Amino acid sequence: MSRSLAYHLLDVFTDRRFSGNPLAVVEDADGVDASTLQAVAREFNLSETVFLLAPRDPVMTARIRIFTPTQELPFAGHPTIGAAALLAETRGLDALTRNGLVVALESDVGALRCDALRGRSGVTYAELRFPGTPRPLGPTPSREALAAALTLAPADIGFEADCGAHVPSVYAAGPAFVFVPVASRAALDRARPVAGAFGAVLGALPGAYLYTPETIDPAAAIHARMFAHGLGFEEDPATGAAAVAFAAVAQAFERPEEGEHELFIEQGHAMGRPSRITLRLWIAEGALAGVAIGGQAVRVGEGRLRI
Template identity: 70%
Template sequence: MTRSLSYALLDVFTDRRFAGNPLAVVEGAHALGGDEMQAIAREFNLSETVFLLEPRDPVHTARVRIFTPATELPFAGHPTIGAAAYLAETRAGDLLSRHGVAVVLECKLGLLRCEALRGRSGVTYAELALPVVPATLAGAPDGAALADALSLAPEDIGFDGHAPTIRAAGPAFVYVPIASRAALDRARRAAPFSDVIGAAAGAFLYTRETVDPASAVHARMFANGLGIDEDPATGSAAAAFAAVALEFERPDDGEHELFIEQGYAMGRPSRITLRMTVERGALTRVAIGGQAVRVGEGRLFL
């Protein structure tokens, strides 16, 4: 007998369809094995597909597993934001229209606590408080190696004291400051890319020259070993960017809000909200948020 599951397609980190980062959300996935989930993610061929399962603790909303076309991830931002918005809309739509809705997701990184609310435009916004503070890892490539890996000149790497680093809030990323948006637009993966990036999930390139004056940085993310080349909006990388901002910008103690724009080079403009709390010069809380819109629904035959 043919089995079938329902799924929805969402665009995340945007308030309009056909922008942001596309996401497939598969319902009722508790009967699926990891190999089946990986095959389905490869079939959708999006940067990530999230599978909703029954939670281990019934007080939580759902358990999630997240797959790229090539591998499973312990955590990713855009599937979490998209799943939280979708669950709030489909399971608590009336409440969402009047108040915010709390969504608690179980994943391999730990418990993900999200708040969802519906704006006046009718688009749902979800925000995730990370269960961990971003970590700083050793072994960042030097600027010359990164320039070679990204088809850039050495002088294109770095600005105002920002230097390449490796940070992680789940998957690790190499953070590469780029001197100008023109250089960022020129960046391309070159043959040494994977060797230079090493075990990191990708290279997160950023510059201060933005399209929207309200944005703090304009970014691109070239993936490494995930089955995709470039990602339109990378929530886990945006979350760990809080550690980059702390080191190089030295914000005062208190709460700070940054907007990260990404995806423009792919024709998928995206906007990620990053909130960070600094106490005594250290990060104590990091949250990411964004809007999500449903694009379509269907059934998946197995």
């Protein structure tokens, strides 16, 4: 017997349709087996599709499951931000418009608190406080191996900052990424994964996050690209999980002062889908004490899905 589910299409980390990172949100997915959810995500063929289910804890707003075209993920930023913005609009628009509201989501990495606000333009902004802090992983691929896998020269990788040199590193906030500092935006623009070599260098890591301090928007801290490995797509217009983990990169190489810091990350320009991620981090006693990411989301369309 067939079943019909409502779905919504959103663009996340943008205030304009047809930019940012596209997302499918499927409602009322309770009772649908994992293989069918995976097939639906493959059908949408976006970087991620998020499914909304009834929460196990009744104080929570919803439970979420996130799938790429090839696999389920424990956490991803743009599906969480997009789901929170959509739920705020569809279940609490009056409260959202007046004062903002909190959307509480169950996920495989724990409870996720998202604060949603409605701007004067009518676009919803959602901010996620990540439960915990990113963790370092190893080993880190060498500069030479990364350069060969990304169509770059070894001299293109790394740059000097006020507190020292940025070098490649590996951090995880849910999924793990290798973070590759690139000396210039020109080098970042010409970067391309090399078939075979890219997968060999990354191994089990799902992506390489390349970043440079040379930005298009002077207000942005970094200009980034994320090349995916084994996720069913090659490049991501905006990568929230990597932005969360980048807080640890910023702490390690920039040594920010005590207190709260706000950074803006621009991504997706090489794909014609410019995105803007707000990253907030808290430093206490010289260590990273908390991380939040935020962004706007706009609704593009909706429909019914037959499974």
